[in-house]
Amino acid sequence: MIIKLILFFIYTFLQLISSKIHPDGYDYEECSSLESKCEYWLVIQEKLTMIYEKNLVYAHKGKLYLYNEHFSNYSTEVPTEEVITVDGVNRMVKAVNGSIPGPPIVVYEGQMITVHIRNMLLSDSATIHFHGLHQKDTPYFDGMPYITQCPIAAGQTFTHAFKASPKGTFWYHSHVGSQRTNGVFGAFIVKDRFAEGVDVPTDMIMAVGDWHHENSDEVYIKMIYGNYIGRNRYASTHTLEGGNFSSVPWVSGLINGKGRYIDKLTGHKVMAPLSWFNVTRGRKYRFRVIGTGAIYPLRISVDNHQITVVSSDGYDIEPWVVESFIINPGERYDFILDANQPYGNYWIRADSMEVNVKDHTIEAILHYTGSLDAEPNSKRIPCTASKPCIVLNCPFSTYPIGEHINCVAMSEMRSISHDKPPKYNNDSLEYFLNFAFPGDGVEKFTPGAVNGRKFEYPGVNSLFQNEQIESDYDCESKDCGEDKICHCHYQLIVPFNKTLQLIWLNMGSGSGWAHPIHLHGHSFYLLKMGYPPQDKRTGLLTGQSNDIDCGPSKLGYCNNARWRDASWKNGNIPGLNLVNPIRKDTIIIPTGGYAIIRLKTTNPGKWFLHCHIEVHALEGMGMVLNEAPELEVEPPPGFPVCNNFYNDRSRDMQFISAKKCDKTEEMENLLVEKSTMNIMVTAVLGVIIIAQVFVICACAVRNRKTIVNKVNNKESKKEKLSTEKLEKGTEKIEKIP
Numbered sequence: 001m002i003i004k005l006i007l008f009f010i011y012t013f014l015q016l017i018s019s020k021i022h023p024d025g026y027d028y029e030e031c032s033s034l035e036s037k038c039e040y041w042l043v044i045q046e047k048l049t050m051i052y053e054k055n056l057v058y059a060h061k062g063k064l065y066l067y068n069e070h071f072s073n074y075s076t077e078v079p080t081e082e083v084i085t086v087d088g089v090n091r092m093v094k095a096v097n098g099s100i101p102g103p104p105i106v107v108y109e110g111q112m113i114t115v116h117i118r119n120m121l122l123s124d125s126a127t128i129h130f131h132g133l134h135q136k137d138t139p140y141f142d143g144m145p146y147i148t149q150c151p152i153a154a155g156q157t158f159t160h161a162f163k164a165s166p167k168g169t170f171w172y173h174s175h176v177g178s179q180r181t182n183g184v185f186g187a188f189i190v191k192d193r194f195a196e197g198v199d200v201p202t203d204m205i206m207a208v209g210d211w212h213h214e215n216s217d218e219v220y221i222k223m224i225y226g227n228y229i230g231r232n233r234y235a236s237t238h239t240l241e242g243g244n245f246s247s248v249p250w251v252s253g254l255i256n257g258k259g260r261y262i263d264k265l266t267g268h269k270v271m272a273p274l275s276w277f278n279v280t281r282g283r284k285y286r287f288r289v290i291g292t293g294a295i296y297p298l299r300i301s302v303d304n305h306q307i308t309v310v311s312s313d314g315y316d317i318e319p320w321v322v323e324s325f326i327i328n329p330g331e332r333y334d335f336i337l338d339a340n341q342p343y344g345n346y347w348i349r350a351d352s353m354e355v356n357v358k359d360h361t362i363e364a365i366l367h368y369t370g371s372l373d374a375e376p377n378s379k380r381i382p383c384t385a386s387k388p389c390i391v392l393n394c395p396f397s398t399y400p401i402g403e404h405i406n407c408v409a410m411s412e413m414r415s416i417s418h419d420k421p422p423k424y425n426n427d428s429l430e431y432f433l434n435f436a437f438p439g440d441g442v443e444k445f446t447p448g449a450v451n452g453r454k455f456e457y458p459g460v461n462s463l464f465q466n467e468q469i470e471s472d473y474d475c476e477s478k479d480c481g482e483d484k485i486c487h488c489h490y491q492l493i494v495p496f497n498k499t500l501q502l503i504w505l506n507m508g509s510g511s512g513w514a515h516p517i518h519l520h521g522h523s524f525y526l527l528k529m530g531y532p533p534q535d536k537r538t539g540l541l542t543g544q545s546n547d548i549d550c551g552p553s554k555l556g557y558c559n560n561a562r563w564r565d566a567s568w569k570n571g572n573i574p575g576l577n578l579v580n581p582i583r584k585d586t587i588i589i590p591t592g593g594y595a596i597i598r599l600k601t602t603n604p605g606k607w608f609l610h611c612h613i614e615v616h617a618l619e620g621m622g623m624v625l626n627e628a629p630e631l632e633v634e635p636p637p638g639f640p641v642c643n644n645f646y647n648d649r650s651r652d653m654q655f656i657s658a659k660k661c662d663k664t665e666e667m668e669n670l671l672v673e674k675s676t677m678n679i680m681v682t683a684v685l686g687v688i689i690i691a692q693v694f695v696i697c698a699c700a701v702r703n704r705k706t707i708v709n710k711v712n713n714k715e716s717k718k719e720k721l722s723t724e725k726l727e728k729g730t731e732k733i734e735k736i737p
């Protein structure tokens with residue numbers, strides 16, 4: 001008995017020590033469930049990675065050392081938690097409270113949350129969006145610059161106050177420019193009050209996404225103007241069905257801010273610290289996975305473990321046991337991991353979806369407490385003909401036959417709740433929205449757009465200053481439509497309490513990239529997904545979905561799509577799941593395909609609807625759902641007003657170059673008048689200068705003449721005198737005898 005007790009204490013002691021070495025995923029605090037409200041400060045600031053107290057550090061076997069010490073047993077080990085390590089490469093980032101990701105906010109459903117955003121960036125403005133939260137009755141705290149609020153200028157602080165609802169896995173991130181993928185993000189978990197006390201699986205938070213060494217602004221600008229490595233133009237890679245990734249090469253990726261860069265040329269791997277997830281054998285864990293990346297869809301798996309997906313975007317689904325699932329930027333998946341394998345360490349993998357690219361796996365470590373503190377040497381579960389792998393949420397309908405992978409679409413998932421989608425009635429509304437890159441391939445101008453409209457931020461708060469939006473941001477005053485591209489503040493106005501059915505498509509000549517489309521302010525019902533035809537042998541697409549007609553478009557932009565079969569109008573679409581559809585806020589729209597979503601317009605406000613691939617959104621792939629504008633939302637007292645100083649349009653290059661703009665002629669006349677005036681003023685000045693030169697010359701000539709005359713007079717006087725003298729002399733000589 002005594003021996004047993006001693007062994008128990010030793011085991012407990014070892015457990016404590018090992019859990020100190022690798023704390024579970026995140027060492028986070030949660031708002032007590034007894035509190036009705038909680039308050040947080042998020043400070044956004046530039047930082048450097050791989051720096052410890054102003055000293056550069058380097059990585060060796062998952063640990064960090066000072067730059068000026070060669071590695072030996074006596075080298076100074078630097079505390080990993082005090083360094084923003086990312087993939088082991090030094091660069092500037094933007095961090096929240098000094099870390100990437102920022103601190104997780106973990107609260108209970110229904111609590112009132114106050115979050116102060118302090119912008120300590122050197123010059124950039126910022127905002128924070130709470131991704132997935134509905135912001136019911138507080139649309140002005142959604143964190144959208146120029147849609148729901150003014151950007152928070154450098155040095156300013158902005159306070160959000162909203163109800164934590166619904167429950168689920170969410171996140172916060174900047175919505176200004178490319179700050180999100182420069183590091184301004186963190187988890188936001190809303191826990192279920194009623195699950196408290198019940199034996200629920202332990203939470204793990206896992207934020208996963210691709211990472212880049214350049215500032216994200218540069219990543220985007222290179223996508224637009226050309227991306228070169230040395231003198232070689234970087235060619236986009238592809239998914240297996242032939243879909244593209246933006247012209248941005250894979251660099252590395254992070255799980256909870258940690259990863260390892262592998263040099264493409266040398267194959268050298270930077271052995272930076274990784275994220276460790278400690279589990280106790282025999283227990284279950286709820287991994288809350290958040291897609292925080294910039295571009296790449298990632299296939300998540302755990303070696304030796306089947307995983308059970310139980311929730312997506314905050315809503316519970318009937319559990320699906322899968323080998324892996326695919327997460328896109330903006331999506332969230334919760335899975336249950338049963339720690340039922342032998343003691344040891346196992347790789348958690350996030351593989352990017354490119355084909356013919358090596359070294360594109362992000363790694364983390366699943367560590368069974370009590371096993372050795374060593375990196376895993378495990379292999380992923382093989383997919384075989386006898387045991388094919390089940391993969392959830394492929395961006396296409398099927399893998400090639402030989403890969404032994406069965407794709408399951410999100411539309412095949414079933415909700416476990418009994419809330420039904422809203423009915424399609426006589427006054428229901430249906431819209432087709434095409435998320436694509438239409439444009440003239442000759443000029444290489446193919447902006448990100450929705451129905452050919454490249455989104456523009458209006459420079460004032462669209463929610464409260466709608467009447468102050470200048471007409472040249474208004475899509476109605478622009479030349480938008482079939483086979484056209486225009487730039488404007490695209491708003492879809494929908495009245496209160498109507499059923500809204502949206503068909504989000506990715507079709508026409510501008511398709512070719514699968515888009516994860518995210519809607520703010522709502523969790524929509526996913527009723528159906530339509531995939532394009534694929535060659536089952538190669539996996540390559542053989543066309544686009546036949547369900548949708550792009551109309552009599554010559555250039556094939558598909559800006560005015562409709563159902564090919566007119567009987568599908570009014571909600572009569574075959575294959576809709578109206579019984580138990582899942583609810584999401586971000587869904588992948590496959591290349592050449594579509595998704596049908598439905599919601600009830602009961603949340604007045606302006607909600608951004610956009611692609612969550614950051615470079616696509618920056619390029620204009622977004623729009624505003626202007627919900628129930630007839631019910632005016634009142635701003636809280638003292639809410640900031642944005643001022644767009646716009647009284648001299650001659651300075652606005654966009655305005656001058658907009659050929660089709662109503663007021664271009666007026667502007668051109670104004671410019672002609674200005675240039676005529678310039679010529680006249682120049683001419684008058686020229687005449688004055690010439691006159692002055694003439695006067696100066698005339699004076700000079702006159703002066704010269706006067707001087708010459710004077711000289712001449714003097715000389716003639718002298719001559720006269722000398723003549724007189726001579727004459728007098730002669731007289732004297734003549735008188736001398």
Ligand SMILES: [Cu+2]
Nearest residue numbers: 515611613616
């Ligand atoms: Cu996109």
